[in-house]
Amino acid sequence: MSDLLERLRGRGWRMTAQRRVVAEVLDGDHVHLTADEVHSRAVAKLPEISRATVYNTLGELVSLGEVLEVATDKRAKRYDPNAHRPHHHLVCAQCGAIRDVHPTGNPLADLPDSERFGFSVSGVEVTYRGTCPNCAAA
Amino acid sequence: MSDLLERLRGRGWRMTAQRRVVAEVLDGDHVHLTADEVHSRAVAKLPEISRATVYNTLGELVSLGEVLEVATDKRAKRYDPNAHRPHHHLVCAQCGAIRDVHPTGNPLADLPDSERFGFSVSGVEVTYRGTCPNCAAA
DNA sequence: AGCTGGACTTGGACTCGGTCCATTGTAGGA
DNA sequence: TCCTACAATGGACCGAGTCCAAGTCCAGCT
The missing domain is CATH 3.30.1490.190 (Ferric-uptake regulator, C-terminal dimerisarion domain)
Structure with a gap:
């Protein structure tokens, strides 16, 4: 799992507590969380983390191809950590x-x-x- | 095309100017409009029509199976009048x-x-x- | 044709997911 | 250790969509 963190560092990511937490949340259960769910789980580990940071980080993970955005319904995007095996x-x-x-x-x-x-x-x-x-x- | 209006009347729809206009808009070009686009085209034909009515009518058409909701991106739902041939x-x-x-x-x-x-x-x-x-x- | 009940419309307030931005904080190289 | 470019913050803002109370008007009945 720290594969992910490794890979990110390798890509020149500055490693911050917030980013680590978001990555950990996604790496936890293999479920498809909404941004808000990611945020509340992240808050559990790092109370001061802000919504904007979670959105930023998710966006970055998506554009790095580490996480997939899934828009199955039109309410909230969900994030799929299983980006490396097509499904x-x-x-x-x-x-x-x-x-x-x-x-x-x-x-x-x-x-x-x-x-x-x-x-x-x-x-x-x-x-x-x-x-x-x-x-x-x- | 008045097929559509016929079918709707047959299902007990009260026929109002607003509903007619929305149906006409969808029946026009076979493109996939957002609700807002439907609304602005409807306004062109019937200036006082309200956004809420357009949303209501689209929702009804969808649940009657006359129109398909398409959520290809996560911005706005689009409406697909071609509900009768699978695609x-x-x-x-x-x-x-x-x-x-x-x-x-x-x-x-x-x-x-x-x-x-x-x-x-x-x-x-x-x-x-x-x-x-x-x-x-x- | 005129009445009338209930379905339909209105529009403005509200919700919810998401974005923006100016300010403050900090990771990590020199 | 210090410096600075990059990151986080949080609160305002946005756009799509929903809700609701009040008013309107279609259609069935006489």
């Missing part, structure tokens, strides 16, 4: 829970040239929607 | 333009049971990302 998402329509999934097949290959309209296509996101066992039980 | 989206990372595309293959079939984690999966969205010819030229 897609399965989202509960009720509670918003997200699981990483690894479908077979390559959707990029399923988009013929005739359907690309001159775009240079660089990536694809697949979001499965459904109801999680918890919500189905309720 | 996916190709989004320009620069300018946000959206095209409907029809890939071959069925991504739902690509998600094995072992990757469903007890969810009942009801649908899938595929978003291709890239750069449109316009933005590539610029």
Whole structure:
């Protein structure tokens, strides 16, 4: 996990308590937190950390490619620490829970040239929607 | 196109000038408008229409399944009048333009049971990302 | 055609996620 | 250790969307 911190230092990151804390939070459970959730977990470890710093740090991690932004619903962005193994998402329509999934097949290959309209296509996101066992039980 | 209005009347919709205007706007160009764009186009036809009404009407159209909500970026929801033929989206990372595309293959079939984690999966969205010819030229 | 109830619209206040910015603090190289 | 460029702070601000109380007006009934 300090892999992450190592890598960041290697990229010339100035290592601050705040950044360390944010990185730790993301590295903890492999869940998909909203920025606010990251913030409140960070506050638990470092009470004075500010919302703006969390947003800044998340933004930096995203542009360094260490973390993925996931916009499955339109309420809050979520942050996916699992940026290094390609995967897609399965989202509960009720509670918003997200699981990483690894479908077979390559959707990029399923988009013929005739359907690309001159775009240079660089990536694809697949979001499965459904109801999680918890919500189905309720 | 008045198909749409017919269908709505058939479902017990009270037909008001506002709803007619919103439906007309969506039925016009087959582009993917934000709620605000829908509102400003609606205002052009019916100056006193309020933002809240546009939001209400869009919400109703969505829950009737006549229009699709698309959340490709996290800024504003877009509304897709092409709800009756299944399709996916190709989004320009620069300018946000959206095209409907029809890939071959069925991504739902690509998600094995072992990757469903007890969810009942009801649908899938595929978003291709890239750069449109316009933005590539610029 | 005129009435009337209840559905629809209005607009302004409010929420929520996120961004900005001027100020203050500090990591880390010389 | 000192210096300074980079980072953190927090409070104001923004934009998209929601809520709500009051007013409006569609449509079914006579």
